[in-house]
Amino acid sequence: MPTYMYKAVTSSGLIVRNRVEAASKQNLLRTLKENELMPITIEQLSYSAKKKKSKKKNVKDIEEIMKNVNTTRVNTKKTSTVREKINMYLSKTEKITSRDVIIFTQNFYLLKKANFNNIHALKTIMDSTENITFKGILEDILAGVEAGENMYTTMEYYSDIFPYIYINMIKVGELSGSLTNSLEQAVKYLESYDALNKKIKGILIPNIAQFVLLLVMLLVGTIVAIPAIQNVYEELGSTDTLPRITLWFQGVVNNLMEYWYLPVMFILIAAALVIFYINTPKGKYNFHYFKYKMPIFGQLIFALDFSRLMKAMLLNLENGMRIQESIEVSKNIIENYVMLSIIETSINNILIGDSWIEPFEKSGLAKPMITEMLKIGMQTDLTEMMAKLVEYMEIDIDNLMSKIMKVLPQVVYAIVGVVLIFFVLVVLVPCIQTYMGGFLFSAAGV
Numbered sequence: 305m306p307t308y309m310y311k312a313v314t315s316s317g318l319i320v321r322n323r324v325e326a327a328s329k330q331n332l333l334r335t336l337k338e339n340e341l342m343p344i345t346i347e348q349l350s351y352s353a354k355k356k357k358s359k360k361k362n363v364k365d366i367e368e369i370m371k372n373v374n375t376t377r378v379n380t381k382k383t384s385t386v387r388e389k390i391n392m393y394l395s396k397t398e399k400i401t402s403r404d405v406i407i408f409t410q411n412f413y414l415l416k417k418a419n420f421n422n423i424h425a426l427k428t429i430m431d432s433t434e435n436i437t438f439k440g441i442l443e444d445i446l447a448g449v450e451a452g453e454n455m456y457t458t459m460e461y462y463s464d465i466f467p468y469i470y471i472n473m474i475k476v477g478e479l480s481g482s483l484t485n486s487l488e489q490a491v492k493y494l495e496s497y498d499a500l501n502k503k504i505k506g507i508l509i510p511n512i513a514q515f516v517l518l519l520v521m522l523l524v525g526t527i528v529a530i531p532a533i534q535n536v537y538e539e540l541g542s543t544d545t546l547p548r549i550t551l552w553f554q555g556v557v558n559n560l561m562e563y564w565y566l567p568v569m570f571i572l573i574a575a576a577l578v579i580f581y582i583n584t585p586k587g588k589y590n591f592h593y594f595k596y597k598m599p600i601f602g603q604l605i606f607a608l609d610f611s612r613l614m615k616a617m618l619l620n621l622e623n624g625m626r627i628q629e630s631i632e633v634s635k636n637i638i639e640n641y642v643m644l645s646i647i648e649t650s651i652n653n654i655l656i657g658d659s660w661i662e663p664f665e666k667s668g669l670a671k672p673m674i675t676e677m678l679k680i681g682m683q684t685d686l687t688e689m690m691a692k693l694v695e696y697m698e699i700d701i702d703n704l705m706s707k708i709m710k711v712l713p714q715v716v717y718a719i720v721g722v723v724l725i726f727f728v729l730v731v732l733v734p735c736i737q738t739y740m741g742g743f744l745f746s747a748a749g750v
């Protein structure tokens with residue numbers, strides 16, 4: 305049975321969208337009118353265009369509409385073929401990837417740059433969106449925009465799809481009237497974040513796989529190979545013994561196997577305590593401070609947060625906002641409690657007539673070059689200096705990422721190397737000794 309996508313208006317003025325099965329377009333049109341729905345558009349879709357039903361913010365299901373207006377439901381279902389069932393299953397299990405969000409943002413930025421309004425841009429992008437699940441979310445965003453809402457209000461409803469920082473970039477753009485610039489920033493953020501993730505995964509995944517494989521070989525060798533070697537020694541009456549480190553590790557493994565519930569309980573309790581602590585205000589603050597001070601990644605995390613704050617402030621200042629208003633709006637893109645506390649102190653300083661740059665300087669997190677550029681900007685042209693600061697920070701972030709890409713493999717290789725040496729000492733050395741047959745001399749009394 306054909307599937308149709310309709311958009312209609314209820315008697316209360318609410319715009320609704322849904323996909324339904326109907327015998328024909330005329331039958332669906334009649335059904336909608338009988339249920340007090342004024343059709344706007346009706347489009348027939350292929351079977352592969354069916355998507356997973358999920359609760360939406362602005363788009364309501366036809367069952368809910370019919371229930372609210374007290375009308376009779378029309379059953380138009382029929383038995384589907386195997387091919388239709390397969391297509392339906394594939395469309396229901398289609399996931400939204402970070403690449404889908406990047407492509408959407410790139411296309412939206414290009415259309416806004418070409419002076420498309422939000423509604424026209426969203427409709428154009430929806431027509432070319434292949435991911436059915438994501439297309440449903442875009443429909444919901446479009447319905448909200450048509451109802452007079454900002455896009456970010458609907459995006460907040462899908463926080464599992466759109467990152468927190470991404471949503472607040474869109475929010476800053478909509479509230480400051482510079483959505484095109486915010487979209488450009490969002491594209492750069494998503495692409496750099498995706499590229500960084502790929503680089504880190506490219507380094508970590510192969511080495512983690514090696515690490516896990518070595519651990520498995522170490523445990524299997526200790527559980528299987530070592531007892532077998534001991535049995536050979538005992539059967540032949542040899543007085544030779546295995547290396548001390550092998551016997552010690554074997555004892556540790558045997559105790560863990562016998563009393564496995566103790567380490568499991570310890571790990572679960574420790575994990576629960578850590579999770580509980582970092583969910584308290586003090587614990588979350590300390591955890592976020594650790595993020596900024598942690599080895600290897602700390603400086604990069606702070607630089608990324610501070611750079612996004614400066615970019616958002618620059619957008620607001622270019623649109624005529626005062627410094628205080630600019631900081632108030634821009635702080636929404638930050639979720640780190642340490643940075644937020646510095647920003648709040650900065651705002652309070654403005655209220656009492658002190659320098660808003662001072663809290664960043666006293667925090668010890670911002671580089672002197674950054675704070676000095678801001679001070680000079682306050683004495684000359686803050687907007688122009690902040691634009692230069694953003695360029696400087698992009699270069700600094702690239703340098704930090706290059707350092708991480710050099711250091712991270714060395715750290716991972718060192719960890720894997722330690723496990724490999726331990727595996728050689730515990731398992732391979734006894735195997736080599738047995739292969740060489742030195743224990744046979746002591747067994748023969750020589």
